[in-house]
Amino acid sequence: AQSVTQLDSQVPVFEEAPVELRCNYSSSVSVYLFWYxxxxxxxxQLLLKYLSGSTLVKGINGFEAEFNxxxxxxxxxxxxxxxxxxxxxxxxxxxxxxxSASKIIFGSGTRLSIRP
Amino acid sequence: GAGVSQTPSNKVTEKGKYVELRCDPISGxxxxxxxxxxxxxxxxxxxxxxxxxxxxxxxxxxDRFFAVRPEGSVSTLKIQRTERGDSAVYLxxxxxxxxxxxxxxxxxxxxxxxx
Numbered sequence: 001a002q003s004v005t006q007l008d009s010q011v012p013v014f015e016e017a018p019v020e021l022r023c024n025y026s027s028s029v030s031v032y033l034f035w036y037x038x039x040x041x042x043x044x045q046l047l048l049k050y051l052s053g054s055t056l057v058k059g060i061n062g063f064e065a066e067f068n069x070x071x072x073x074x075x076x077x078x079x080x081x082x083x084x085x086x087x088x089x090x091x092x093x094x095x096x097x098x099x100s101a102s103k104i105i106f107g108s109g110t111r112l113s114i115r116p
Numbered sequence: 117g118a119g120v121s122q123t124p125s126n127k128v129t130e131k132g133k134y135v136e137l138r139c140d141p142i143s144g145x146x147x148x149x150x151x152x153x154x155x156x157x158x159x160x161x162x163x164x165x166x167x168x169x170x171x172x173x174x175x176x177x178x179d180r181f182f183a184v185r186p187e188g189s190v191s192t193l194k195i196q197r198t199e200r201g202d203s204a205v206y207l208x209x210x211x212x213x214x215x216x217x218x219x220x221x222x223x224x225x226x227x228x229x230x231x
Contacts, residue, residue, distance in 0.1 A: 102211070108156070
């Protein structure tokens with residue numbers, strides 16, 4: 001079975017500071033990896049995804065993530081955060097190639113709060 | 117174009133009552149998913165439809181939960197004899213096809229509160 005662990009439930013940072021949100025996954029087969037963002041009172045929105053190829057993935061709003069197979073990690077980074085980045089961030093996996101397994105398995109989320 | 121819509125946005129009911137939650141996927145999307153998000157948790161998979169049929173219902177917690185998608189578009193999640201533990205945000209998502217590479221687009225959710 002697959003699982004996703006987000007090591008930090010909350011991450012407070014100052015505006016314009018860099019941030020890293022950590023994510024580790026467990027799977028016996030290859031997976032696709034995702035980061036979703038949930039702004040207050042809004043639905044989930046895809047930030048970025050890793051399917052194959054380059055391990056550094058760039059997403060929307062200046063975010064990027066790096067896939068590290070040996071460490072089974074997919075940490076999310078942004079070099080300089082804005083107040084508008086305040087949201088809940090979810091790391092997630094899905095298994096490629098199986099029609100019944102396109103369900104997404106989410107981590108428990110990391111709440112990013114930006115201080116002015 | 118229009119995104120995934122869900123109605124109602126909020127539903128308050130009493131323990132033991134029956135509720136229906138509706139999802140309108142993006143037009144042309146053949147795959148539809150239901151997830152449940154409890155407070156402080158990530159969404160958990162409930163059921164997935166490919167067209168009209170439920171291809172995977174392994175996430176439904178028990179037989180009080182049922183979902184249909186009779187014409188391959190709109191889906192309804194039905195909960196019988198609701199319990200307080202059913203309180204959560206129910207999310208619907210759709211994707212163009214059922215492949216892991218197809219982005220799932222999520223609706224805003226229905227917040228269900230069982231008193």
